[in-house]
Amino acid sequence: MHTPGTPCRLRNVPFLFAVALLTLYRCPSASAEEDPTSLRERFDQIIIPAVEKTVRQPITQQGGEIAWGESYQLSALVEMLDATRDPKYADLIVKLSDWIAKSRDDRQGLRDEFRDKVVPAWSSTNYSKGKRYAWAVHTGMIMAPMARFAAVVHNDPTLKEKWSKDADRLLQIAEEAVAVHDGDYREGPAADEGYLYSLYLKKPLPLNMQNALARAWLAIDDATHTPKHRERVTRLARFLKNRLRPMDDGSYVWAYWPPLEGKVETFEDISHAAINVDFMVLCFEHDIVFTRDDLGRLEKTLSKRVLLADDRISDTVGGGDKFNKHRPAALRWGRLGRHFPEVRDRLTQFSRVPDLGRETTALPLGIAYLSLSPARP
Numbered sequence: 407m408h409t410p411g412t413p414c415r416l417r418n419v420p421f422l423f424a425v426a427l428l429t430l431y432r433c434p435s436a437s438a439e440e441d442p443t444s445l446r447e448r449f450d451q452i453i454i455p456a457v458e459k460t461v462r463q464p465i466t467q468q469g470g471e472i473a474w475g476e477s478y479q480l481s482a483l484v485e486m487l488d489a490t491r492d493p494k495y496a497d498l499i500v501k502l503s504d505w506i507a508k509s510r511d512d513r514q515g516l517r518d519e520f521r522d523k524v525v526p527a528w529s530s531t532n533y534s535k536g537k538r539y540a541w542a543v544h545t546g547m548i549m550a551p552m553a554r555f556a557a558v559v560h561n562d563p564t565l566k567e568k569w570s571k572d573a574d575r576l577l578q579i580a581e582e583a584v585a586v587h588d589g590d591y592r593e594g595p596a597a598d599e600g601y602l603y604s605l606y607l608k609k610p611l612p613l614n615m616q617n618a619l620a621r622a623w624l625a626i627d628d629a630t631h632t633p634k635h636r637e638r639v640t641r642l643a644r645f646l647k648n649r650l651r652p653m654d655d656g657s658y659v660w661a662y663w664p665p666l667e668g669k670v671e672t673f674e675d676i677s678h679a680a681i682n683v684d685f686m687v688l689c690f691e692h693d694i695v696f697t698r699d700d701l702g703r704l705e706k707t708l709s710k711r712v713l714l715a716d717d718r719i720s721d722t723v724g725g726g727d728k729f730n731k732h733r734p735a736a737l738r739w740g741r742l743g744r745h746f747p748e749v750r751d752r753l754t755q756f757s758r759v760p761d762l763g764r765e766t767t768a769l770p771l772g773i774a775y776l777s778l779s780p781a782r783p
Contacts (some may be wrong), residue, residue, distance in 0.1 A: 409617075419524050419614045423439075427687060435489065439462040440603055440754050440758075440776075442777060444771065445754075445773055445776060445777050446486070446490065446777065448488060448651055448757075448773060449482070449770055449773045449774060449777070451613060451726075452765075452766055452769060452770045452773075453479060453482055453483060453486075453498070453770045454479065454498070454765075456479055456539070456766040456770070457479060457483070457498050457501065457502050460476055460479070460505065461501055461502060462503065462507045462674045463505075463606050465471070465505070465508045465509040465512060465514070466509050467509070467516060467529070467531075467630075468530045468532055469509070469511075469527070469528025469529050469530045469540065469541070469544045469548070470528075470530040470532050470533060470541070470544055471783050472506055472509060472544070473526055473528070473541075473543065473544035473547040473548055474547070475505075475767060476502065476505075476506060477547040477548045477550075478738075478767035478768065479502065479767065479770050479771075480499065480502050480503065480548075480775075481550070481551040481554075481768065481771055482770040482771040482773070483498050483499045483551075483774075484499060484514065484554045484555045484558065484774075485520055485771065485774035485775055485777070485778060486549045486682050486774040486777055487499065487558055487565075488554075488556070488558045488778065489774065489777040489778045489779065490777065491564065491683055492563055493565065493567060493568065493569075496555075496559070496565060496568075496569050496572075497531075499551075499555050499571050500569070500572045500576075503576050503579075504557070506548060507579055508558040509528060510526055510527065510528055510579075510662040511524055511525055511526065511527055511528065511529050511670075512524050512525065512526045514764040515527055516538060516543060518538055518539060518540050518595045518607050519537045519538045519539065520534075520537070520539050520605040521540070521586075521605065525540050525586045526579075526582040526583055526585075526586065527540040527542075527544070527545050527586045527587075528540065528544050528545065528548055528583075529541075532711060533608045537606075539605070539606045540586055540587075541606075541615065541677045542587045542590055542602050542604075542611060542616070542618070543606075543611070543614065543615035543616075543617055543618045543619065544617060545583050545584060545586065545587060545618075545622065546576040546584075546615075546617075546618030546619035546620070546621055547581050547618050547681075548583070549561075549579070549580040549584055549622040549625075549626075549638060550580075550618070550622040550625050551623075551625075552576040552577070552580045553576070553577055553580040553581075553622055553625035553626045553628075553629050553744065554625040554628070554629075554739070555573060555576055555678070556574065556576055556577035556580070556625075556629035557571040557625055557628035557629040559573035560573060560631075561631055562591065573629070575627050577626070577630070580622060580625070581626060583622075583705050584619065584622050584623060584626065587602065587619060590603050590604070590605070591603075591638060592610075592762075593641065594642070594666075595666045595667060596645075596648065598641065598644050599641055599642075599648065599689075599734040600638055600641025600642050600644075600645060600647040601602075601616055601641075601642065601645050601666070602615065602619065602642075603710075610666060612633035612662050612663040612678070613646055613649070613660065613661075613662065613664065613674070613678075613682050614662070614665070614674070614678040614682050616645070616646075617642060617646060617681055617682050617685040617749075618634075618681050620638070620642045620643070620685055621681075621684065621685055621688060622641050623635030623638060623639050624639055624688055624692060629641075630680055636694070636780075639689070639692075639694060643689045643694050643695035643696065644695055646660075646682060646685070646686070646731075647686075647695055647696065647700070648651075649661070649664040650703075652701075652703065655710050655711075656702070656703060656706040656710075656755075657703055657704075657706040657707040657710055657711055658700070658703040658706075658707050658723075659673055659707065659711070659723050659724045660673070660674055660682070660723060661673065661674055662675065662678060669672060669732060671721035673723050673724030673726075674722060674723050674737060675721055675722050675723075675731070675732055676712055676720065676721065676722060676723060676732050676734040676735050676739075677735035677738075679722075679723050680735050680738035680739050681738075683704055683738075683741075683742065684738070684739075684741050686700065686701070687701060687704075687741040687742055687744070687745070688741070691747075691781070698745075701745055701746075703747050704739075704742060705742055705745075705749055706725075706740055707723055708736070708742065708746070708749060709749070709752070710725075711723060711724060711725035712736060713736050713738075713752060713756065716731075716755075716756055716759050717730070717733070717759075718730070719733045719735075719736050727761070734762055734765050734767075734769060734772075735763075735768055736753070736756065736772075737756065737757060737768045737769060737771065737772025737773075738768050738771055738775075739753070739777025740753050740771070740772045740774075740776055741778070743775060743776055744775075744779070744781040744782050745780075747780070750776055750780075753772060753775075753776060754776050755773055757769060757772055757773055757776065
């Protein structure tokens with residue numbers, strides 16, 4: 407089998423004839439951009455059966471299962487809808503969203519034991535010592551794609567004609583759910599910063615848990631064409647940026663759970679970090695806090711510290727000597743590919759690795775990101 411990045415071998419062929427053959431036949435390139443049709447075919451082969459299987463399952467009382475599973479599939483569908491405007495993805499989005507909505511706490515009569523009431527969100531007992539609690543990160547992971555679907559539909563006349571009612575309905579679900587966490591928001595510690603506080607943990611949340619909800623705020627504002635949540639998003643973005651550590655190789659590194667005050671030298675795992683990276687790229691695209699130089703540093707984090715080889719994916723944003731625990735998660739850094747062709751090409755190559763073929767969360771989302779149109783310089 408031909409190995410990407412190495413010359414094709416032509417054995418037992420005279421040299422001049424080999425040269426002629428190479429002129430006519432171009433060996434596959436590791437950095438060659440995949441045809442959009444081929445990307446979509448691969449995407450459909452993964453996502454359609456995955457969604458059809460999901461919606462046949464009974465509803466769940468563990469919101470975390472949806473947040474770390476089906477939410478990625480929903481996000482993948484929304485990004486591919488944005489990339490292609492193909493209505494078949496809208497149909498799948500509504501079908502999966504309706505299944506997810508059936509599991510919401512208020513539709514099952516489940517009471518949040520820390521808020522002491524039933525809330526319109528997706529609580530879990532798996533991360534809070536058996537007590538039921540609605541985590542901001544789960545709300546953000548589930549709601550961001552629903553709100554983003556509404557934004558895509560509202561900005562496309564053709565999609566709007568058929569899907570506007572569904573978009574409005576899912577947007578309302580998102581607005582109700584994020585409102586559950588209004589009381590979790592705090593300003594500080596710096597004058598221009600903000601963060602999210604956990605009633606269960608009794609302290610600020612890790613970065614990715616905050617920024618998952620911030621992505622949902624961004625999507626809701628995009629769908630409603632209002633800046634309702636912009637100040638909060640901006641403050642959380644500053645909180646994050648002020649805790650990034652610039653390195654001599656031009657990259658950024660950061661911790662999973664930095665303190666409000668003081669420094670820490672640990673590194674976030676690349677899976678949770680993907681949420682923060684996506685948030686930073688979205689902020690840049692909305693002209694919030696992060697700059698092109700910041701994205702350049704994130705590109706170097708990916709290329710110099712994380713994605714070292716197809717079979718050598720660092721466990722953390724700091725690199726190091728531990729690899730492949732979160733290997734598919736590198737694809738969820740894919741929104742960077744809109745801004746850096748080299749990232750798009752490298753992740754496209756990585757997405758073709760045969761042993762990723764059965765992955766149904768990071769792989770379809772990564773392919774969807776790679777299908778988005780390149781950003782304008």
